[in-house]
Amino acid sequence: MTEKSERQIEQNRVDDVTKQVSAQIKASEDLFEQAHHETRMVDQNYSDNASVNLYEVDDAMETNAMIEQQRQLVARSFESETILKRQLDTLSNLKSSPYFGRIDIKDSDEPEAESLYIGVASLMNDDKSDFLIYDWRAPVAGIYYNGNLGAVKYSTPAGPQSTELVKKRQFTIKNGHITTMFDTNETVGDEMLQAALGEQNDQYMQNIVATIQKEQNDIIRDTDSDLLLVQGVAGSGKTSAILQRIAYLLYHSRASLNADQIVLFSPNRLFSNYISEVLPSLGERNMRQVTLAEFLSRRFEGLDVQTLFERYENEQTNGIINQAAQNYLESAACMQSVRNYCRSLTPQQMKFSNILFEGRIFFTADHIRDIFAKLPQNMAIADKTIATKNSLIKELKRRIKDEAKSDWVSEEVSQLNNEDLHDLLGKKKSDEFETEDELLDYVSNRLATKRLRIVYDAIYNNYFFDPYAQYSDFLNQSQPDNVADNVAAESWQQIIANFKQEIEYHQISLMYCTSLLYLRDLVTGSGQNRQLEYVFIDEMQDYSIAALIYLKHVFPKAKFTILGDSEQALFKEIEPPHQLLDRLSTALKAKKPNLIVLNRSYRSTTEITNFAKSLLPDGDQILPFNRHGDLPRIILRYSQADATNALLDEVKAQAEAFETVAILTKNAVQAHAVYQQLRQFGNVNLLKDTDRVLPSGILIMPIYLAKGLEFDAVIAYDVSETNYSDPRATGILYTIASRAMHQLTLLSIGAACPIIAADQEKLLQIEHSI
Numbered sequence: 001m002t003e004k005s006e007r008q009i010e011q012n013r014v015d016d017v018t019k020q021v022s023a024q025i026k027a028s029e030d031l032f033e034q035a036h037h038e039t040r041m042v043d044q045n046y047s048d049n050a051s052v053n054l055y056e057v058d059d060a061m062e063t064n065a066m067i068e069q070q071r072q073l074v075a076r077s078f079e080s081e082t083i084l085k086r087q088l089d090t091l092s093n094l095k096s097s098p099y100f101g102r103i104d105i106k107d108s109d110e111p112e113a114e115s116l117y118i119g120v121a122s123l124m125n126d127d128k129s130d131f132l133i134y135d136w137r138a139p140v141a142g143i144y145y146n147g148n149l150g151a152v153k154y155s156t157p158a159g160p161q162s163t164e165l166v167k168k169r170q171f172t173i174k175n176g177h178i179t180t181m182f183d184t185n186e187t188v189g190d191e192m193l194q195a196a197l198g199e200q201n202d203q204y205m206q207n208i209v210a211t212i213q214k215e216q217n218d219i220i221r222d223t224d225s226d227l228l229l230v231q232g233v234a235g236s237g238k239t240s241a242i243l244q245r246i247a248y249l250l251y252h253s254r255a256s257l258n259a260d261q262i263v264l265f266s267p268n269r270l271f272s273n274y275i276s277e278v279l280p281s282l283g284e285r286n287m288r289q290v291t292l293a294e295f296l297s298r299r300f301e302g303l304d305v306q307t308l309f310e311r312y313e314n315e316q317t318n319g320i321i322n323q324a325a326q327n328y329l330e331s332a333a334c335m336q337s338v339r340n341y342c343r344s345l346t347p348q349q350m351k352f353s354n355i356l357f358e359g360r361i362f363f364t365a366d367h368i369r370d371i372f373a374k375l376p377q378n379m380a381i382a383d384k385t386i387a388t389k390n391s392l393i394k395e396l397k398r399r400i401k402d403e404a405k406s407d408w409v410s411e412e413v414s415q416l417n418n419e420d421l422h423d424l425l426g427k428k429k430s431d432e433f434e435t436e437d438e439l440l441d442y443v444s445n446r447l448a449t450k451r452l453r454i455v456y457d458a459i460y461n462n463y464f465f466d467p468y469a470q471y472s473d474f475l476n477q478s479q480p481d482n483v484a485d486n487v488a489a490e491s492w493q494q495i496i497a498n499f500k501q502e503i504e505y506h507q508i509s510l511m512y513c514t515s516l517l518y519l520r521d522l523v524t525g526s527g528q529n530r531q532l533e534y535v536f537i538d539e540m541q542d543y544s545i546a547a548l549i550y551l552k553h554v555f556p557k558a559k560f561t562i563l564g565d566s567e568q569a570l571f572k573e574i575e576p577p578h579q580l581l582d583r584l585s586t587a588l589k590a591k592k593p594n595l596i597v598l599n600r601s602y603r604s605t606t607e608i609t610n611f612a613k614s615l616l617p618d619g620d621q622i623l624p625f626n627r628h629g630d631l632p633r634i635i636l637r638y639s640q641a642d643a644t645n646a647l648l649d650e651v652k653a654q655a656e657a658f659e660t661v662a663i664l665t666k667n668a669v670q671a672h673a674v675y676q677q678l679r680q681f682g683n684v685n686l687l688k689d690t691d692r693v694l695p696s697g698i699l700i701m702p703i704y705l706a707k708g709l710e711f712d713a714v715i716a717y718d719v720s721e722t723n724y725s726d727p728r729a730t731g732i733l734y735t736i737a738s739r740a741m742h743q744l745t746l747l748s749i750g751a752a753c754p755i756i757a758a759d760q761e762k763l764l765q766i767e768h769s770i
């Protein structure tokens with residue numbers, strides 16, 4: 001058969017499937033309309049009933065039951081409306097592009113091969129007898145991503161299956177028309193990937209299901225490991241792979257897993273927004289997302305927690321203060337010392353606090369210590385704290401009865417107005433009491449309970465324990481000689497003094513955070529979340545080992561997927577990847593660890609990747625993808641005024657050619673200075689770490705805010721040797737260069753920093769000022 005008629009046959013099938021999709025859309029729209037109408041009716045009915053004044057009807061209980069029933073009806077009809085809405089979204093995705101792949105497989109006991117079409121969702125024909133499209137996550141679809149022609153195996157819930165792959169075909173279908181179609185023996189042909197990668201960027205990351213690569217597929221379909229470590233070079237598709245992995249996991253554990261049981265730790269808020277469309281485009285709800293800074297802040301209510309960015313900025317101005325002590329506090333060894341310390345704590349060492357009520361001491365710290373000390377010695381510390389807490393709550397209940405008889409209560413009761421009395425009585429009516437005294441006793445008890453609620457809350461929230469004082473004690477006990485990095489005794493004392501001072505000012509530096517939280521949780525037996533099933537951590541190189549250990553402690557039941565690129569370390573010096581990964585495997589005590597390494601970089605043109613890898617001492621392992629563009633350019637200027645002019649010209653030219661142009665700087669101060677130079681331009685945006693949405697136009701930001709993001713064109717601001725002199729320059733410049741998809745320009749005010757100068761002739765177009 002000629003290629004043309006073959007293509008015509010495929011187009012006919014696309015037309016046929018599109019017609020069926022349209023018919024199903026119509027049917028679903030009718031159902032949706034019906035469901036929506038029903039929800040409105042039930043909702044109306046519910047609000048009418050809910051607005052009945054319960055105090056005026058005798059049968060309040062009955063009304064309550066009816067409202068509850070109605071509420072459930074509203075919830076149910078809303079749920080079916082949501083399901084239909086999702087179905088409709090999926091169908092409309094399928095309408096313009098029903099599938100992207102076809103595999104022909106022949107089982108040994110079948111006379112003929114069968115053609116299966118793969119798309120973002122499954123679709124059955126009208127009478128439900130046949131699959132017109134297979135979901136890319138279906139077991140058999142694994143062949144499309146993994147197999148070369150010939151004998152292939154794929155896993156199914158019933159165990160491994162074998163078949164023969166006789167044809168693999170790829171399509172690009174736009175608005176119902178096949179624009180490209182070819183047969184391939186490769187996993188996914190380069191041609192299609194080239195087309196996908198050559199496109200210009202918009203504000204949101206796209207899904208990659210049509211062109212998932214073999215090693216990415218291994219990440220996506222790994223359901224066994226409890227610790228999956230992905231070590232991948234910049235632009236190798238780590239983030240893409242984990243998002244498709246989440247979609248895959250949700251599909252395969254539909255009954256037992258929902259998006260709320262998955263959390264992704266993302267590098268910054270812009271990134272959260274940037275990836276927010278991927279899962280919805282695959283018909284799935286987004287997982288929860290949080291940055292480490294947000295997570296820590298929530299756990300330190302009332303304290304101003306230093307973020308990684310603030311630390312970085314501070315170090316840029318003041319230098320790194322006491323690196324050795326900081327390294328120790330963020331090490332696995334320190335977390336081990338916390339564990340040992342907590343295990344050996346005696347009642348005398350415990351830092352208990354008085355519990356106050358309206359200015360007077362309600363429970364003394366000594367009394368709390370006595371309760372604690374009487375508990376069996378071999379009891380775990382967390383159990384002792386919980387037992388102490390329970391015993392304080394019991395005592396509180398007794399004391400409420402005493403307080404109810406006290407003068408302050410009688411006085412307050414005597415001054416109650418009708419409304420307060422009504423509130424205190426709750427469901428009871430005053431005529432239910434036989435005597436006035438009985439009524440008074442009841443009301444006094446209620447009032448005392450209400451007022452002492454504050455004491456109950458204090459006990460419940462462990463305010464009888466002072467974690468900050470305890471942590472200071474822990475620091476005091478950690479002798480500097482025992483400390484790995486040989487922290488000098490005076491500087492260790494300084495670290496302790498600094499901690500105390502910060503707490504006084506309601507602040508805390510990042511370096512203390514995780515060991516302190518760990519100590520607090522181990523002593524109080526709180527802070528763990530056993531519901532979460534999967535934790536994903538992107539940009540792991542920015543997490544200390546202590547932070548990862550702490551997260552494992554917080555989510556003990558969860559499987560961890562941790563992704564990183566040690567070369568993109570902005571906040572510390574580069575560490576060899578395997579060393580980092582070994583440390584992590586041991587520290588998290590994984591039972592089934594798995595490591596996947598990605599070396600091919602997809603984001604940038606070959607020229608940009610070749611330049612970026614030349615910055616690294618061990619960049620040879622990085623493989624560029626075969627997509628070509630201009631050589632990166634370096635513009636050298638020798639005065640600020642000349643540099644500003646060159647920047648203006650460059651920005652103008654890039655903005656005409658590309659949709660997203662980013663000027664990336666080393667820190668916030670420089671980003672601000674560049675903004676001042678360019679603001680006359682109009683559509684120029686300076687981004688801050690509080691920003692959540694990436695605007696279009698020209699973007700200026702410090703590199704840490706661009707983590708995980710990508711832009712059509714990148715201008716690296718001032719790559720001179722004066723600006724990039726510290727040992728972290730390599731990681732920073734590599735991260736900047738690897739954000740560019742199509743065009744990279746470096747601007748240097750004065751001589752370029754030596755990392756760049758090394759190999760520039762072949763990899764860079766150099767432009768000096770005249």
Ligand SMILES: Nc1ncnc2c1ncn2[C@@H]1O[C@H](COP(=O)(O)OP(=O)(O)OP(=O)(O)O)[C@@H](O)[C@H]1O
Pocket residue numbers: 193196197206208211212213216232233234235236237238239240241565602603707708709710738
């Ligand atoms: N298989 C693929 N098909 C199409 N595009 C891909 C594929 N893999 C990666 N890409 C594209 O390459 C770019 C980089 O991917 P991604 O951001 O996931 O990489 P990363 O490893 O997380 O990068 P970094 O660590 O540098 O932030 C994205 O534009 C992504 O869409």
